[in-house]
Amino acid sequence: xxxxxxxxxxxxxxxxxxxxxxxxxxxxxxxxxxxxxxxxxxxxxxxxxxxxxxxxxxxxxxxxxxxxxxxxxxxxxxxxxxxxxxxxxxxxxxxxxxxxxxxxxxxxxxxxxxxxxxxxxxx
Numbered sequence: 001x002x003x004x005x006x007x008x009x010x011x012x013x014x015x016x017x018x019x020x021x022x023x024x025x026x027x028x029x030x031x032x033x034x035x036x037x038x039x040x041x042x043x044x045x046x047x048x049x050x051x052x053x054x055x056x057x058x059x060x061x062x063x064x065x066x067x068x069x070x071x072x073x074x075x076x077x078x079x080x081x082x083x084x085x086x087x088x089x090x091x092x093x094x095x096x097x098x099x100x101x102x103x104x105x106x107x108x109x110x111x112x113x114x115x116x117x118x119x120x121x122x123x
Contacts, residue, residue, distance in 0.1 A: 002027030002112050004095050009117030014087055016121070020080040022095030022114060030073040033098040035110060036080045038091035038119075046105040047093070048080065058103045085121045092116040 008020040022034070035049040048059045048069040057069050068081040078095060096110035104110070 002097050004097060004112055004114035006095050006114045006117040009119045011120045012085060014121055014123050016085055017083045020093055020117060022078040024076045029076040033103055034071060034078045035096045037094045037096060040091040044107055049103040051103060087121045087123045090120050092118050
């Protein structure tokens, strides 16, 4: 079983950048596809996903190239670089691990979740 801990959230202004980290322990990190989700009041929505090797990435259409997902399997850590943030992206950001092969945008296909990190974007 893998444990996930997010970090890097905080309060920023509109247009600023922020990098989130997700550190895994207790399992073989490189054997999991990983994803980022976010939740404001309402449904938890997909942000980005990355394959086990990091060679394949997929993003939500709304991000318009502003976010970059990456991972370092030596450090057991995944990242989300977020640029040009806007207030509507204020949310709790969660990382998740998927034990089966293939990227997914669906919450119920992920097996493990972190506790989340708050990102607040002021106008």
